[in-house]
Amino acid sequence: MTNPVTFTLRESGHFFAFSLDALRSVLRRPWQVREFIQQAWFISSVSILPAALVSIPFGAVIALQLGSLTQQLGAQSFTGAASVLAVVREAGPIVTALIISGAGGSAICADLGARRIREELDAMQVLGIDPIQRLVVPRVIAAMLVGLLLNGLVSVVGVSGGYLFNVILQHGTPGAYIASFQALGQLPDLLVGEFKALVFGAVAALVASYKGMTAKGGPKGVGDAVNQSVVITFMLLFALNFVITAVYFQIVPQKGS
């Protein structure tokens, strides 16, 4: 019971069983379209603004780091290329991961946790409705969709931030910044970024739902569950990000190699 190894193993086992249940329920009718739309709207409303505000400095920092370096090397025309590469390949998915788990996941976890301790989920089960199908599945799909769109938003805002910073503050050439976009990056970079965002959204929503639905011990238990869900999601998403990137580099040949 108190052995941390068996505890961790048991928790992971329960989580995978829960995820499989959710996966199985995705195709089961009736589809909860209304709940899905509400959740997608809700998750985007809590994540769009922070995502945009985080990605502007992110793009700017990359431009700042690269700007002086490329200047010294005489490769100013490649600032745009490097910026796009950094933002689309790495910063986009990472910012998406942070926002999805920090803003969306914590909200999902707190909501379901409150429902758990108020016995709403028990009541739902007694009324013959499976909370996984009714509540979890729409949240997971909504988080995936919002993750996908958020990644696009972060990429655009990040690259624009880099552009503004480079052109206005570092006196870079606007044309060169835009013209070099395709020098290093390529379309599969964007696709893999979107794929990552999709996976991150699913994982963040699953962890948050699992933690929320298994919260116990009153209001403090819900707080603990939210805290754990955010920490666990961060670790999982960063690990996943690394794995997906490594696999991607093996599968898709990179420019210039």
Place this chain on the structure above:
Amino acid sequence: MGVEIQVEQLTKSFGRHAVWADVSLTLPAGEISVLLGPSGTGKSVFLKTLVGLLRPDRGSVWIQNQDLPRLSERRLYAIRRLFGVLFQDGALFGSMNIYDNVAFPLREHTRMSESKIRAIVGEKLEMVGLTGDEEKLPGQISGGMRKRAGLARALVLDPQIILFDEPDSGLDPVRTAYLNQLIIDLNQQTDATFLIVTHDINTARTVPDNIGLLFHGKLAMFGPREMLLSSTEPVVRQFLNAQRVGPIGMSEEKDASDLAAEEASGVRLPALPPIQRQLRPSDGGIRRAERPPGFWCRTHGVTPPPGSFTEPRPIQEVPL
């Protein structure tokens, strides 16, 4: 007509902590039963095990020839539609108003037209006295109203079995009396099988047809109301009369030395108080499960405590 529930050798533990073991009882169809017990004896756990929210370690719960703990998920959800459960705080969905809460099971499970749903919801809300509060959110109403709204939602699919998890907790005595009357009237109207989990003695003494007592991980006794109220078994007697003298201690069970000391000091349980009459339906009709007062005592040759089953006398108005 209600459904009989047969519980056999049910045992439940959390980790190494045993909640209760080998509980066997039969909830007779259409009757009101109360499950009593000191705080922390797993009454709510028992209730949740009955509807399959918790899985017992072993034992069976037979409902319509199906053993509930061994059903597949799909069939469990199907059989749960026989149940209506009133949770402690009503367990209303916080994001919906009272009307949508009560209409929720109908919208999820049936293809009724909205006007038909409106009629049914209106009828159930009238039953629990909440007409006119449809638009309020659960956060805006009192605990008693939340309970009644939860009850209306539990009733909306016309369940055969209704379970109440501490219907009287957090309610004042007047509201509790109203709720108890409501329970009796509902039983008369629906003929469903009722199980009430509580530790309110007044409810236990006047509402049910049967009483069960959980104590120290065991079912101490289960049987007709008059059997337990006239019982001289120490645990039953102590609990049903709210005494300090007896086997139940502050934390859990008194140990042998405490009990011996109690005996030596000559403290005795007071004589059994008279058995009150059972609550009757408010329209003066008869419930199907109702027995005449003193019926069990007469047929089993038990002499009830003096003064039992007398008509409650109206309080005389004293002229000032």
